[in-house]
Amino acid sequence: MAYNLKEVVANKPSRFTSGHRMCAGCGAPPAARMIMRALKPEDHAVVAGATGCMEVSTFIYPYTAWTDSFIHTAFECAGATISGVEAAYHSMKKQGKLPQDGETKFIAFGGDGGTYDIGLQSLSGAMERRHDITYVCYDNGAYMNTGIQRSSATPKFADTTTSPAGKVIPGKAQPRKDLAKIMVGHHIPYVAQTIGYMNFKDLYEKAEKAIYTEGPAFLNVLAPCPRGWGYPTDMLMQINKLAVETCYWPLYEVVDGEYKITYKPAKKLPVEEFLKPQKRFRHMFKPGNEWMIEEFQKLVDERWQELLDLEEITNRNQ
């Protein structure tokens, strides 16, 4: 059945309730709500959260925004924690200790700090062990929860509190890590990069595939942060759109090793349209700093071309 946002929202009650304390204009809550909606209504889920904005804003004792079971342990181990939950399910189901009807799905949420950096080992282990889980990284490109420190997901030149744009060093000196590719290197059945765009169609469909693919799946979701990126809160969906239309954040999936770009902009916009509304890139627009925008554009172009090449190479034998 073709995707229809109104029908999804009307027929599937939210499993991520209002009343949480995430910021207005943050990209993470709409993404989480949509991902949770991708579950079949009859299925139960256990959600694991890495320490971060989403965890500390959605589960403040004695309240929780999650209608499914939820567990948070620490920052770097959402992957290992959900592994343990899934192993328990597997073991207990096999022994007849759990009801045999209905399914339970296992989903972990971590920010880029808890996923690209401190949680990378735990995530890699979980993926390599082939647990039947979906790991979602909501990537806002810095340690936003502790006050906007750079992570390995922070783009080059971004001004953060630990990569400040100073008189000598113009923001973060290094380009960002390509986490989705690291996940592809685990040869897991499903890896996708997505965002809340075009009525959330891409996000919803990929979440559904990830959750209902047997074995480990990984979703990388760009989740803009108004405080860290410096855009007005009502501009979230526009920022999402610009991230995609400039090819800064390409939408693609890798199914059993085969790349498929799920959206190719008819006319690729110059990356400065994505950079300009964000205060973290403000210094790039000062006279004399044109080289930064040029370099940023070059990085985007290279990675986009690489993706086009990977799509071609991995589909060559079809």
Added chain:
Amino acid sequence: MGIRERLSGNEAAATAMRQINPDVVAAYPITPSTEIPQYFSTFVANGSVDSDFVAVESEHSAMSACIGAEAAGARAMTATSANGLSLMWEMIYIASSLRLPIVLSLVNRAVSGPLNIHNDHSDAMGVRDSGWIMLFSENNQEAYDNTLMAHRIAEHKDVRLPLMICQDGFITSHSIENIELVEDDKVKEFVGEYHPEHYLLNKEEPIAVGPLDVQSYLFEHKAQQAEAMINAKKVILEVAEDFEKMTGRKYGFFEEYKLDDAEVAIVCMNSTAGTTKFVVDNLREKGIKAGLLKLRVFRPFPVDEVAKALSHLKAMAILDKASSLNAAGGALYEDVLSAMYVNNIHVPAVNYVYGIGGRDTKADEIEQVYNDLLEIVKTGNIDNPYRYFGLRREAK
């Protein structure tokens, strides 16, 4: 009545785990506990247990996976040593704060650095206030017996705390001794089934575990943990009583070896107690009233019971197999002294740090400790209470 076997301490721990048949074991190799997950994964491979074995990529993930599994409603177990426990440290506290009765086999080894793979108690002492119940074992039999009693204690509704069973790396973990095993079916019946009240996999009652716990709640939650640790004392004795009915082997908070009429005594834990018993027997033959208090239950610390058992002594030595590096005394020494003080009992007491990094603990060294105590009784002088034995050069 029982099965006579010859097993190493690691085999004994793994055998107990096989008989307990936990739902999940998540572990990572580290000397000298590596054999436990090795044996256990063989049980899994041969279908002699129903468990899922999760071969995690680190000890941090081992404890994280155990927390996930136990919160999900499963029985989860693991084993580690030294730096493995250090890497788990963050999760050790989280396991106890979530009130998850995970059981861990800790094969004691020196924590780096520098690197040393041999026995001392620095790993256990590093988590002594983490909210885990800590049982110590003199030999393979006690490591086995303590493991069989672990879940009954940890899962009790008044306790709900994780528990670790300590034994000395190599000294008992790799030494083969005679052991009496309990039959599989009797173990199954003794340990019983685990039915948690609330668990993640109960789709009829979804729960949330591990919140952000702010100023208005954390204090109360910590007080509840402290209360559970107090409750554990009663449960430990009840379980020991049932265990004695099944096996005839008696356990308490500690073992008093020729202590009741002793004038001088040693307090120690794990395998050193075996050596000390040998020395006590020799001294008794010479007419010296030597005794031993071998502590089994280190957490909860049996404050009043320890003080009472030591109250009649003329002098005592507390042996710490971990240096606290605090310009004061070892952890066991401080706990024993504090127990004496709050019970208003004064017995001259000295502390010996010994056996660090697997340094051999010899009978003549233990005998010298008793001679030192006799000297204290004679002269009334302690001089320096913070001492070593087995150290090549007296540290200044």
